[in-house]
Amino acid sequence: MPDKNSRLRQAQEEAEEVKVIMMDNMEKTEERKAKLQDLDKRAEELKFKSKSFHKTSMKVKEQKKCDNIKAKWKLIAVVAASAIIVILVATFMLVNRSSPENTHDIGSIPMNEGGITPTTIGPGK
Structure with missing residues (x-):
């Protein structure tokens, strides 16, 4: 029996x-x-956060x-405005230069007899 008890105890352990x-x-x-x-x-x-991030990044x-x-349209507008200003200034300068009232030709000053101009100061005739 001791053998059966020890086997039983060993099996329980x-x-x-x-x-x-x-x-x-x-x-x-x-x-x-x-x-x-x-x-x-x-x-x-x-x-969920990645979906939210994706939506935000797309926005x-x-x-x-x-x-x-x-920004591109603003740049185009500034360049166009600058070009118009340059063209207007150039046109004004060309028109102003070619007008007869601003010419300083010698032939345009009236001369009296004897080559004296009305603005000459000196003894009169």
């Missing part, structure tokens, strides 16, 4: 060891499950595109 190992494995499984749930939750949050991209177009 082994069963107890297996039970402890199984309980430890169950605890680790629960911990992993909790960690996986946390990771799933984080993944969902990241997915910013469109805004920048519009800003660039506006």
